[in-house]
Amino acid sequence: MQISFSALLFSAVIASVATSASSQNRLPVIPPENYTAEQQQAAEEFLAARKVAVFGPFQALMYSPQVMNEARAMGDYLRFNSAIGNKLSEVVILVTAREWSQDYEWYLHGPIALKAGIRKEVADAIADGRRPEGMTDDEQIVYDFSIELHRYKRVSDQTYDRAEKRFGKKGVVDLTGINGYYTFLAMEMNMARYQAPLDAKKLQRFPE
Secondary structure: OOOOHHHHHHHHHHHHHHHHHHHOOOOOOOOHHHOOHHHHHHHHHHHHHHOOOOOOHHHHHOOOHHHHHHHHHHHHHHHHOOOOOHHHHHHHHHHHHHHOOOHHHHHHHHHHHHHHOOOHHHHHHHHHOOOOOOOOHHHHHHHHHHHHHHHHOOOOHHHHHHHHHHHHHHHHHHHHHHHHHHHHHHHHHHHHOOOOOOOOOOOOOOOO
16 A cells, blocks of 8 residues: 655654644743742742752742742752761662653753762663663662662561661661652653753663
8 A cells, every 4th residue: 555745744744733732841941020029939949949940840849939938948958968878878879760760850860879989880770671780889878779669669677687787777868868859859750751961872662
């Protein structure tokens, strides 16, 4: 059966429109001059806490400024002051970005992880969905803990016991909290179709 050129062209146009729609940011960045009073207050509190203007996932969250500010406050602790330390936190964040195929999260935290001391080979393996070789003992603990949470929605006794022995009960709460917090941000950005910069690494989508 022959297919006409016009039919092929029509199909191509429809595919192009569908692709454009799927990549469109559903929650466009709100210009600061258009903030409501509540959004303006939230932006000022964000600036006071982070020393930068609202950016990244928090831009989408500005449509609900109280959620944005509460999320920022939780992140202030989990990102910078958790019981497992900043270096291991970055391993958790990379695992979360990979498991949720969140390009912006990886774009932001990939370089931070390397600067914090995570080996490039470890980060590359996580990006590929592989268990990295050559991890430190601490990296193995937080990697296994995080992978089990994301993939199996639970943590085995053996994995939990290793984490608690190393980081204590506060540590396992914080470790779970980092996974949950960055999952929350990944979910919000995936829902909003928040776009990473054009030069950002695009994580392979699973399954391929």
